[in-house]
Amino acid sequence: xxxxxxxxSRATRAFSAAELYDIVRVAQNRNTTNGITxxxxxxxxxxxxxxxxxxxxxxxxxxxIRRDPRHTDFDVRTTGTVSSLLFPDHWMTMGGQLTLMDExxxxxxxxxGFRGTLEExxxxxxxxxxxxx
Amino acid sequence: MSVSRLLARQIARATDADGVLQVALxxxxxxxxxxxxxxxxxxxxxxxxxxxxxxxxxxARLEQAMTELAVxxxxxAAAINNMSHGLTMFDxxxxxxxxxxxFRSMYxxxxxLVAPGTTRDQLVVAIAGREVRNERREDDSGTTSxxxxxxxxxxxxxxxxxETTEMRLPxxxxxxxxxxxxxxxxxxxxxxxxxxxxxxxxxxxRVMFREHIEAALLSTQQEQPTAVLCIDLDQFKxxxxxxxxxxxxxxxxxxxxxxxxxxxxxxIVSRLGGDEFAIVQGxxxxxxxxxxxxxxxxxxxxxxxxxxxxxxxxxxSIGIAIxxxxxxxxxxxxxxxxxxxxRAKAEGRNTFRFFEPEMNATSQKRRQIESDMRIAIDxxxxxxxxxxxxxxxxxxxxxxxxLIRWNHPAQGRISPADFIPIAEDTGVxxxxxxWVLETACATAVTWPEEIRVAVNVSPLQVRxxxxxxxxxQVLEKTGLAPDRLELEITETVMLxxxxxxxxxxxALRAMGVRISMDxxxxxxxxxxxxxxxxxxxxxxxxxxxxxxGNDENATLIVxxxxxxxxxxxxxxxxxGVETADQLSVVSRDGFGDVQGxxxxxxxxxxxxxxxxEDARRTASLPAAGTSYPPVLPPALAPALAxxxxxx
Numbered sequence: 001x002x003x004x005x006x007x008x009s010r011a012t013r014a015f016s017a018a019e020l021y022d023i024v025r026v027a028q029n030r031n032t033t034n035g036i037t038x039x040x041x042x043x044x045x046x047x048x049x050x051x052x053x054x055x056x057x058x059x060x061x062x063x064x065i066r067r068d069p070r071h072t073d074f075d076v077r078t079t080g081t082v083s084s085l086l087f088p089d090h091w092m093t094m095g096g097q098l099t100l101m102d103e104x105x106x107x108x109x110x111x112x113g114f115r116g117t118l119e120e121x122x123x124x125x126x127x128x129x130x131x132x133x
Numbered sequence: 134m135s136v137s138r139l140l141a142r143q144i145a146r147a148t149d150a151d152g153v154l155q156v157a158l159x160x161x162x163x164x165x166x167x168x169x170x171x172x173x174x175x176x177x178x179x180x181x182x183x184x185x186x187x188x189x190x191x192x193a194r195l196e197q198a199m200t201e202l203a204v205x206x207x208x209x210a211a212a213i214n215n216m217s218h219g220l221t222m223f224d225x226x227x228x229x230x231x232x233x234x235x236f237r238s239m240y241x242x243x244x245x246l247v248a249p250g251t252t253r254d255q256l257v258v259a260i261a262g263r264e265v266r267n268e269r270r271e272d273d274s275g276t277t278s279x280x281x282x283x284x285x286x287x288x289x290x291x292x293x294x295x296e297t298t299e300m301r302l303p304x305x306x307x308x309x310x311x312x313x314x315x316x317x318x319x320x321x322x323x324x325x326x327x328x329x330x331x332x333x334x335x336x337x338x339r340v341m342f343r344e345h346i347e348a349a350l351l352s353t354q355q356e357q358p359t360a361v362l363c364i365d366l367d368q369f370k371x372x373x374x375x376x377x378x379x380x381x382x383x384x385x386x387x388x389x390x391x392x393x394x395x396x397x398x399x400x401i402v403s404r405l406g407g408d409e410f411a412i413v414q415g416x417x418x419x420x421x422x423x424x425x426x427x428x429x430x431x432x433x434x435x436x437x438x439x440x441x442x443x444x445x446x447x448x449x450s451i452g453i454a455i456x457x458x459x460x461x462x463x464x465x466x467x468x469x470x471x472x473x474x475x476r477a478k479a480e481g482r483n484t485f486r487f488f489e490p491e492m493n494a495t496s497q498k499r500r501q502i503e504s505d506m507r508i509a510i511d512x513x514x515x516x517x518x519x520x521x522x523x524x525x526x527x528x529x530x531x532x533x534x535x536l537i538r539w540n541h542p543a544q545g546r547i548s549p550a551d552f553i554p555i556a557e558d559t560g561v562x563x564x565x566x567x568w569v570l571e572t573a574c575a576t577a578v579t580w581p582e583e584i585r586v587a588v589n590v591s592p593l594q595v596r597x598x599x600x601x602x603x604x605x606q607v608l609e610k611t612g613l614a615p616d617r618l619e620l621e622i623t624e625t626v627m628l629x630x631x632x633x634x635x636x637x638x639x640a641l642r643a644m645g646v647r648i649s650m651d652x653x654x655x656x657x658x659x660x661x662x663x664x665x666x667x668x669x670x671x672x673x674x675x676x677x678x679x680x681x682g683n684d685e686n687a688t689l690i691v692x693x694x695x696x697x698x699x700x701x702x703x704x705x706x707x708x709g710v711e712t713a714d715q716l717s718v719v720s721r722d723g724f725g726d727v728q729g730x731x732x733x734x735x736x737x738x739x740x741x742x743x744x745x746e747d748a749r750r751t752a753s754l755p756a757a758g759t760s761y762p763p764v765l766p767p768a769l770a771p772a773l774a775x776x777x778x779x780x
Contacts, residue, residue, distance in 0.1 A: 021458045024420055025487035029476075032484055132421075 003055035004086070005062050005079040006121055008114045009047045009071040023070075036061060037087045039128045044112040047071055050128055052085045077114075078121035086129055105131070139166060218310045219295075225305030227253040239295060239311055240287075262289035286314075294318055331404040333382055334389035342403035342411055346463035349415045350456060359456045360414040360423035363470040364392070364430060367448035367482045369408035376443055383440045384447070391433045395426065411467070419455050420487060427451045427485035435483065450477040451485035459488045472496050502552050505541065506561050510568050514540050517572050518735035521744065522587070522706050522726040525719075530748055531726055532585035532619065535573035536735045537565070553591075562591045567603055574611040574618060576738050581745060587619040589651065592626045596633070601640045608644075615645030621672065623651045627662045638666055649706070654694065663701055671698045675709020678729070681718050688718055695722050 036053035109117035147159035219236030266286035285297040329341035373381035399416040434449040452474025460466040473488035519533035556562040577586035649670035680687030710729030
């Protein structure tokens with residue numbers, strides 16, 4: 001049994017590709033030991049992240065991430081136990097503005113702040129999966 | 134003029150107008166004529182003589198010249214036919230003047246064709262091959278830059294390469310030198326290949342790998358990032374040591390094969406040296422692509438290898454650096470990937486890490502320590518502290534363990550945990566170890582005779598030749614009795630190179646030096662070491678003592694080990710005793726020594742003697758109302774209080 005948590009938050013400042021990569025690699029290095037996988041998107045100043053894995057570790061990470069000063073308006077879109085992983089071997093996907101603005105993203109209902117139809121968690125997860133593929 | 138005509142003229146002249154021959158006139162004429170004739174004949178004879186002489190002389194000179202020419206011709210023929218180069222000369226009409234045998238055989242031409250008069254075109258047609266290079270094209274009249282050599286190259290049908298250098302003479306004639314460059318070219322190619330490939334695995338080597346990274350950097354600028362993965366095999370050294378180099382080499386070849394199969398088109402795998410491989414991955418989106426590749430590699434390299442009947446199991450650690458974030462030159466990327474690899478190894482092996490700038494800071498700190506450490510001995514920055522070991526039977530001090538401190542002039546005190554591992558890795562531990570040994574022995578010789586000094590010896594010191602000599606020299610120099618020196622070795626020492634290790638330990642034991650095993654119980658097969666060497670003493674690791682009170686098993690283990698070691702005729706020291714509760718538990722057996730903060734912190738050399746005196750004085754007091762085992766050796770309580778205050 002795994003825990004999955006999806007949140008959206010607003011970056012407190014603009015992030016460059018290098019800074020995003022920095023977030024991803026630190027997360028990657030930390031999470032190879034605790035077994036957490038997931039996906040991270042960044043677009044139009046907003047983050048969307050899905051964390052999956054052992055419930056204890058996911059809960060612990062979420063509590064740390066929530067306090068990170070690099071973002072605010074922390075909004076948990078869905079959290080709960082699941083029996084299978086959506087991102088079993090992808091750790092993180094870096095989404096830049098460009099990636100998200102393509103037709104695929106628009107077709108999946110992308111709107112800045114992951115609003116609109118993406119407020120439905122399954123729709124947001126579908127977008128993440130599409131971009132992680 | 135014939136004689137008859139002369140006579141007829143003279144007769145005519147001597148005949149008068151009447152036609153009467155005046156004999157008186159004729160005779161003188163005839164006489165004169167005879168005289169003239171005679172003189173002429175003499176002149177003629179002389180002249181003939183001279184001519185003949187000239188002729189002979191000329192003939193002789195001619196003969197000489199001919200002989201010389203013949204000799205020269207012979208030499209010339211010998212020279213041109215024995216050249217390693219082929220030689221041809223064409224006249225201005227492009228007809229062959231001279232060609233040597235080497236030229237003919239080099240192009241495998243029929244002998245009759247290679248004769249004066251054959252044209253260049255006829256020869257070209259007869260050559261089985263094609264011209265692949267002609268460096269200086271010019272029209273055949275050849276008036277421009279006529280003396281500049283022209284380079285041509287022929288690829289013959291049998292695969293050989295012939296290089297031709299052609300010199301045009303001002304007259305329009307030309308001389309060509311032909312060289313069979315096949316071998317030289319092949320050797321050059323072999324050398325070039327060797328310079329860029331690893332001989333064992335045939336993979337690109339570091340030189341070529343760097344070129345690939347640089348090329349990838351140029352081609353992918355502005356596009357997707359490229360990842361550099363440094364891969365290091367776990368347990369490779371053990372395979373080499375236990376199964377031998379041929380098995381190790383075969384393992385490297387098989388690893389290379391598996392790596393080649395794990396990459397995609399556009400990625401390059403290389404062997405950097407030893408058991409270090411690297412991959413440049415440009416085919417995937419990053420960092421996701423590198424994550425998946427790293428997982429795939431760890432997976433395939435963890436599967437067993439079957440080599441010469443052995444089932445070999447290894448693992449792999451991987452460090453990853455990504456352009457442009459982690460560097461934009463091959464050197465920086467490789468260095469950073471290597472740093473990440475180091476981290477992966479340090480954090481458990483068989484895993485991978487992405488480079489983080491913080492790792493750079495860690496390694497810079499490490500390099501700083503490394504270079505500072507080299508001068509620390511000369512600058513007298515190291516200092517030894519001594520922690521007492523106290524007998525639970527007699528409450529007396531049996532010895533002190535020498536512990537190193539580093540008083541860094543800028544950074545203050547640096548923990549041994551921070552610099553000893555670096556000293557081990559860099560080999561500086563040898564110099565530090567010698568300094569510790571000599572300093573500890575020189576200090577201990579000033580203590581009462583029954584008190585020993587324990588000195589830690591690193592695995593590297595045991596592995597390197599010369600430890601027994603060093604110990605003997607130090608004992609000689611300081612005058613310390615061998616049985617007052619106790620060398621503490623860790624279980625790691627027992628893992629390395631058993632035969633050599635055993636001979637060193639036995640030699641030291643034979644000298645009378647005591648050998649103890651440090652940190653007992655932290656290794657994998659601790660108990661087996663007890664059978665392999667007759668240690669004087671076993672030091673039970675402080676982790677067992679730390680668990681006393683929390684873990685019932687810890688207490689049982691301490692007691693069981695103490696009993697076991699005692700039955701083997703060895704003594705024990707229980708380390709890390711920090712609380713009265715712990716002391717009360719470990720002293721239940723009433724056997725062996727204890728060491729720890731509860732009894733005393735490590736002391737500077739200057740206070741050791743007064744500590745010993747204090748301990749003796751208090752020990753001589755009647756310990757009324759106490760029976761062994763006491764909770765705390767009463768002998769030491771005042772001494773402890775005293776020394777906690779001053780340290």
